[in-house]
Every structure is written in C-alpha cells, then in structure tokens.
Amino acid sequence: MAKALTRMTAEEIIGEITASGLRGRGGAGFPTGRKWDLCRREKARPKYLICNGDEGDPGAFMDRSVLEADPHAVLEGMVVGAKAVGAAKGFIYIRNEYPLALERMGIAIRQGRKLGLLGKDILGSGFDFDLEIVRGAGAFVSGEETALIASIEGQRAFPRPRPPYPAQHGLWGQPTVINNVETWANIPSIIRRGAAWFSGLGTETSKGTKIFSLVGKINNTGLVEVPMGIRLRDIVFGIGGGIPGGREFKAVQIGGPSGGCIPNQLLDLPVDYESLSRAGAMMGSGGMIVMDEDTCMVDIALYFLRFTQEESCGKCAPCRIGTRQMAEILARIAAGEGGPEDLKKLEELALTVKHGSLCGLGQTAPNPVLSTMRYFLDEYRAHIDDRRCPALVCKNLITFVIEPEKCVGCLLCLKNCPANAVAGEPKKVHVIDQAACIKCGACFNVCPPKIRAVSKTTP
Amino acid sequence: MAQKRKTSGTDSKPTAVRRIIAKYGGQTRAIIPILQDIQDRERWLSSQVLEEVARELDVPLAHVYSVATFYKSLSLEPRGRHICTVCMGTACHVRGGTAILEHFERRLRIRAGQTSPDREYTLERVNCLGACALAPLVVADGRYYSQMTESKANAVLETLGRRSERPHRNPSGAGRRR
Ligand SMILES: Cc1cc2nc3c(=O)[nH]c(=O)nc-3n(C[C@H](O)[C@H](O)[C@H](O)COP(=O)(O)O)c2cc1C
Ligand code: SF4
Ligand code: FES
Numbered sequence: 001m002a003k004a005l006t007r008m009t010a011e012e013i014i015g016e017i018t019a020s021g022l023r024g025r026g027g028a029g030f031p032t033g034r035k036w037d038l039c040r041r042e043k044a045r046p047k048y049l050i051c052n053g054d055e056g057d058p059g060a061f062m063d064r065s066v067l068e069a070d071p072h073a074v075l076e077g078m079v080v081g082a083k084a085v086g087a088a089k090g091f092i093y094i095r096n097e098y099p100l101a102l103e104r105m106g107i108a109i110r111q112g113r114k115l116g117l118l119g120k121d122i123l124g125s126g127f128d129f130d131l132e133i134v135r136g137a138g139a140f141v142s143g144e145e146t147a148l149i150a151s152i153e154g155q156r157a158f159p160r161p162r163p164p165y166p167a168q169h170g171l172w173g174q175p176t177v178i179n180n181v182e183t184w185a186n187i188p189s190i191i192r193r194g195a196a197w198f199s200g201l202g203t204e205t206s207k208g209t210k211i212f213s214l215v216g217k218i219n220n221t222g223l224v225e226v227p228m229g230i231r232l233r234d235i236v237f238g239i240g241g242g243i244p245g246g247r248e249f250k251a252v253q254i255g256g257p258s259g260g261c262i263p264n265q266l267l268d269l270p271v272d273y274e275s276l277s278r279a280g281a282m283m284g285s286g287g288m289i290v291m292d293e294d295t296c297m298v299d300i301a302l303y304f305l306r307f308t309q310e311e312s313c314g315k316c317a318p319c320r321i322g323t324r325q326m327a328e329i330l331a332r333i334a335a336g337e338g339g340p341e342d343l344k345k346l347e348e349l350a351l352t353v354k355h356g357s358l359c360g361l362g363q364t365a366p367n368p369v370l371s372t373m374r375y376f377l378d379e380y381r382a383h384i385d386d387r388r389c390p391a392l393v394c395k396n397l398i399t400f401v402i403e404p405e406k407c408v409g410c411l412l413c414l415k416n417c418p419a420n421a422v423a424g425e426p427k428k429v430h431v432i433d434q435a436a437c438i439k440c441g442a443c444f445n446v447c448p449p450k451i452r453a454v455s456k457t458t459p
Numbered sequence: 460m461a462q463k464r465k466t467s468g469t470d471s472k473p474t475a476v477r478r479i480i481a482k483y484g485g486q487t488r489a490i491i492p493i494l495q496d497i498q499d500r501e502r503w504l505s506s507q508v509l510e511e512v513a514r515e516l517d518v519p520l521a522h523v524y525s526v527a528t529f530y531k532s533l534s535l536e537p538r539g540r541h542i543c544t545v546c547m548g549t550a551c552h553v554r555g556g557t558a559i560l561e562h563f564e565r566r567l568r569i570r571a572g573q574t575s576p577d578r579e580y581t582l583e584r585v586n587c588l589g590a591c592a593l594a595p596l597v598v599a600d601g602r603y604y605s606q607m608t609e610s611k612a613n614a615v616l617e618t619l620g621r622r623s624e625r626p627h628r629n630p631s632g633a634g635r636r637r
Binding site: 140 | 532594
C-alpha cells in the first residue's frame with residue numbers, strides 16, 4: 001500500500017493490476033484492471049469505491065472469512081484502488097448475517113484512521129480517502145451491483161439496466177468501482193509481489209488463486225485456496241478427502257443459484273471461468289457443494305428455483321412469473337405428478353426467463369434446472385414415468401417400513417413419531433400406519449444403527 | 460454532514476427514534492440503518508414508529524414502507540422472546556436442514572416466519588449463515604448449534620423453555636431489550 005501510494009502513479013497501478021490478469025471474484029469474472037481504468041477516465045468528481053460483501057450465495061463463506069480474518073487486506077486493497085481511480089470515499093457493504101465480520105471490519109477501520117492509513121493525507125502522501133461500513137438488510141438481489149448501489153442510497157434494492165455501468169454512473173450517479181471482497185483482498189499482494197508473480201499462477205485466462213468453500217457431503221469441509229485450473233477431482237477427492245460413509249459421489253454444485261451441477265464424468269474438468277461455464281455451471285463466488293447418492297437432483301433444482309423465486313425483486317415479469325412457474329412444475333414432478341410434457345415446458349420457460357430478465361438473478365436462475373436436466377435426465381424420468389425417487393428424498397414417492405424380522409420392539413420409533421403412526425408393544429414388532437405417516441423420517445433416524453429395522457423405499 | 464433535524468413546535472423531546480435518527484445526521488439515505496437500529500432496540504417496526512421515521516426524515520410514509528417491506532431483516536410484526544433461526548442454505552439443505560425446520564415447525568406449532576400466539580417463539584429461516592461446514596445449522600437466541608439432529612433440536616428447545624420459565628429480570632419491559 002505504501003508502495004502504491006508513494007512510488008506509483010495511478011496509471012502504473014492500473015497497469016500492474018491489468019498485467020496480473022486479475023478477474024473479479026464476485027461472479028462474472030470481469031477483468032479488474034479494465035474496470036478501474038474505465039472509472040479512472042471519468043471526469044466527474046467525487047468518485048466512489050464499493051466493496052461487495054453481501055455474499056448471498058448459500059453454501060459460500062469465503063468472503064466472511066476474509067472479512068473476519070484479514071479485514072486489513074480489504075482495506076489496503078481499497079486504498080490502492082482509490083489512488084488508482086481517484087476516489088475520495090469507499091463503502092464496505094457487509095451482510096447482516098455476519099455480525100463478527102461487521103465488528104472486525106469496524107475495528108480495522110478505526111485502527112487504520114488512528115495509524116494514518118485512512119483519512120486525510122494518508123502516510124503523508126497528500127492523498128485523502130475514508131471508508132464507511134454499510135450493513136446489509138437481507139435481500140439476495142442486493143448483491144447485484146446496481147441493486148447494491150440502490151441499497152446504499154437508501155432505496156429498495158432494485159437492479160437497473162446497464163449500461164451505463166457503475167464505473168461511469170454509479171453511487172449517486174457518480175463514477176463508482178464495485179468489487180468483491182476477495183478481489184479487493186488480492187490487490188495488496190499483487191502490488192507487493194508484482195503482476196508477474198500473480199499471473200504465473202493459474203491458467204491462460206484465469207490467473208491467480210481462488211478460495212472455494214467445500215461443503216456438503218464431503219469428509220474435509222471448509223475453505224480451500226487453490227490455483228485456478230486445478231482439476232475438480234483434486235479438490236473433491238484430494239483436498240476434500242472424498243465422500244463420507246462410503247457413499248457414492250454424485251455431483252458438485254458450483255456457483256450457487258446461478259450455477260449448476262457438475263457430474264461424475266466431468267470430474268477432470270479444470271476449474272476456471274470458461275470451463276465451468278461450458279459445463280453449465282459458473283465460477284460464481286466459489287461455493288462448492290458436494291452431493292452424494294442420497295441427494296435427489298430434482299429436489300435440488302426445486303430448491304434453487306424456490307430460492308430464486310423468493311428472492312426475485314419482481315421488477316421483470318419473466319423472472320417474477322417464470323421462476324414461479326418453473327418451481328411449480330418442479331414441485332409437481334417431485335410429487336410424482338409430473339407429465340412427459342413438463343420437461344419440454346421447463347426448457348421453454350428456462351429460455352424465456354434467461355433472455356427476458358434484466359439482471360443476473362433472472363438471467364441465470366434457470367441454470368440449476370438446465371444443468372440437472374442435462375446430466376441427470378434419468379432422475380427426472382424416474383420421477384415422471386415410474387413415480388419413483390431413486391435417491392429416496394422426495395416425500396411423496398417414498399415409504400418408510402419396518403422390517404419385521406429386524407425389529408426388536410424397542411419402542412423408540414413409536415415414541416418419536418410425531419404423527420403417532422407407529423403401533424406396537426414392547427418386544428413386539430412395530431408397524432407403521434402408512435395413511436398416518438407424514439414421512440418425516442424420525443423413525444428412520446432413531447432406529448439404532450445396530451438394528452436398522454426401518455427402511456426407506458420407493459416403488 | 461448536513462443536519463436536517465426538524466424541530467416540530469413544542470413536541471421536541473428526544474424519543475428513541477429521534478436519537479437514532481440524529482446519530483445518522485438526519486440523512487434520508489441512512490433510512491435502512493436507522494430502521495435496523497430501531498428494530499435492534501424494539502425487535503420490530505410498528506406503524507407508529509414508521510410514521511415517526513417518515514415525519515422526522517421528512518420523506519413520504521410510502522417510501523418508509525417500501526423499504527421496510529422489501530428487506531427481510533426488517534419485521535413489521537412483533538417477534539417472539541426467543542428467536543430460532545434454521546438455515547436453509549444449500550449446504551444445510553443437502554445435509555437435512557429441511558427436516559430440521561419441519562421438526563421445529565411441529566414442535567413449536569408454527570410455520571417458518573411466524574411467531575407463536577403467546578409471543579414466546581419466532582421461527583425463522585435464513586439462506587445461509589456462512590458456517591456451512593457445520594451444517595445443518597440452527598441459531599437460537601444468538602447461539603449457534605451445529606450438525607443439528609431432531610434430538611439435538613429437542614435439547615435446544617428445552618434450554619430455551621427453561622430459560623423463559625425463569626423470572627425475567629425486567630418484567631415490565633419484558634421483551635424490550637435482548
Ligand atoms: C443476483 C446477483 C447477486 C450477486 N451477489 C453478489 C454477492 O453476493 N457478492 C459479490 O461480490 N457479487 C455479487 N454479484 C456480482 C456483482 O453484481 C458484481 O458483479 C460484483 O460485485 C463485481 O465485483 P468483481 O468484479 O470483483 O467480481 C451478484 C450478482 C447478481 C446478478
Ligand atoms: S431479473 Fe429478476 S431480480 Fe433481476 S431485476 Fe428482473 S425481476 Fe429483479
Ligand atoms: S448453508 Fe447453512 S450455513 Fe451455509
């Protein structure tokens with residue numbers, strides 16, 4: 001930071017960032033140097049910087065850990081960015097669900113001011129820049145850059161059409177650079193170690209390292225920072241240590257509600273922006289949710305569509321109505337009430353929503369459906385044609401039964417059944433009344449592992 | 460910072476709402492943090508409070524409502540003394556979060572998003588708490604409980620129940636502050 005402030009010109013900083021090949025870590029992967037340069041060329045004053053710490057993708061938490069563990073890296077990155085584009089003020093938007101991140105960033109800013117790293121005349125360089133924290137208020141769409149700007153302005157978080165891009169017309173109509181937490185945190189080391197060091201890591205088009213959150217059905221869950229281009233297999237089975245309980249790997253979901261599921265046969269895919277998009281997923285912010293044979297792909301598609309339907313801001317009809325219709329069709333299929341025409345309808349709706357929506361939320365909302373249909377069509381077919389859920393997840397299509405030869409009559413399931421659907425006496429075989437059963441799985445979960453008398457079946 | 464406080468005649472005693480608005484220099488752009496701060500204090504936003512904010516900030520009441528209804532962290536209904544939040548993020552979902560939520564719904568006899576009639580419990584769902592490695596996750600009265608199961612959930616509810624049976628330190632203002 002001191003190097004950038006005292007020994008580098010704005011052009012030199014931007015040149016270095018551009019040469020490093022750094023691309024935005026918040027989703028779309030826009031080259032950071034180019035974004036800064038666009039903003040630098042704008043004449044209007046004042047200019048603003050924003051750090052996007054909304055981290056809305058469920059299953060992703062790398063931004064939280066950066067904000068909690070190294071808020072100073074973000075702060076330094078933003079001071080460098082401010083010098084590069086000529087910004088006077090920056091805002092750090094942190095989601096409400098992250099109280100510790102909010103607190104630690106607050107401490108870092110106060111320390112920065114005290115040490116003369118923020119505020120007036122930073123390090124005696126004559127350069128002024130200050131930061132303010134903005135607390136999110138719980139809306140997924142507010143992670144979208146134009147919606148986030150509206151939110152800082154005190155409005156509802158409605159996205160608006162681009163262009164003009166925030167770099168030209170952003171916060172209060174002023175030129176604004178908005179970058180993701182991880183993007184900002186990458187800046188100080190690029191300046192310190194040089195562009196060549198950074199671009200020496202990664203692939204032709206995706207430079208540097210990326211943090212992923214490896215969660216779900218995986219032995220070693222947590223955050224991993226890996227060079228771009230690493231094979232998916234090395235993350236899941238190498239670092240992640242494979243699937244617990246000897247279960248079979250099924251897919252890894254990447255890119256959150258905008259992303260898709262990558263199946264077994266594509267595990268050798270290199271992890272970079274382009275390869276993931278080609279496979280129907282997306283880098284997104286870097287959440288990797290591993291799924292095993294007990295995960296139903298129709299259920300996952302339904303899960304994401306319900307998510308986007310709920311989070312759609314409602315501004316565009318294709319997104320607002322289309323996601324609802326897609327969720328309804330998926331719910332029908334999951335309930336075993338789908339018809340053969342439903343798959344076609346889903347595909348048509350997916351196209352309409354993709355092309356008719358204003359912001360990234362709508363444009364990418366169909367991805368989870370399209371990617372699961374692409375790789376797991378047999379599961380959709382099983383739900384529609386045979387009325388069965390092979391993964392034993394969809395409630396309408398499964399039954400819980402007690403195997404008489406295994407049951408020891410311990411009363412555990414009987415006591416735990418919330419629907420009083422289990423009949424039995426001590427030491428006598430219990431029976432589930434299928435008409436009363438609500439498929440909550442309590443009996444399945446409480447039956448002692450040594451006995452395992454309760455089984456889940458599908459036709 | 461532009462001071463934009465209106466002194467409306469004689470009625471200028473510093474209410475809690477006014478103090479919070481003053482903290483943000485009376486700026487209309489701070490409406491979201493203002494509402495959040497009020498909610499942190501009162502735990503929900505009543506129509507009187509929203510009207511007072513509109514009056515003090517000198518903005519249309521419709522604007523205050525448009526913001527207050529858009530964001531999920533703002534509640535226009537009273538919330539319970541105990542808040543249970545079940546994570547419905549993807550990582551929690553694949554590890555059985557839905558079953559946990561349904562368990563809470565059954566035990567508390569309310570649906571997600573509702574408050575029990577006696578205002579003891581509010582059940583909420585959240586899209587991700589950023590602690591996905593601990594999935595499935597539940598937060599009860601600010602405490603995080605990891606790798607939830609139905610029986611662990613029962614234990615959590617029991618702890619909350621016991622705590623609410625203890626005489627409250629401030630019975631008159633019960634539920635005003637956390
Ligand atoms: C619906 C939606 C939600 C988004 N959520 C986030 C988010 O939570 N965090 C983030 O950094 N970017 C998010 N983005 C991407 C931002 O719009 C923007 O591209 C990003 O902040 C730019 O920073 P970068 O260039 O450093 O990636 C979201 C985009 C969309 C369409
Ligand atoms: S695509 Fe959806 S979320 Fe985006 S602006 Fe339109 S309605 Fe809102
Ligand atoms: S998905 Fe539950 S904490 Fe992230």
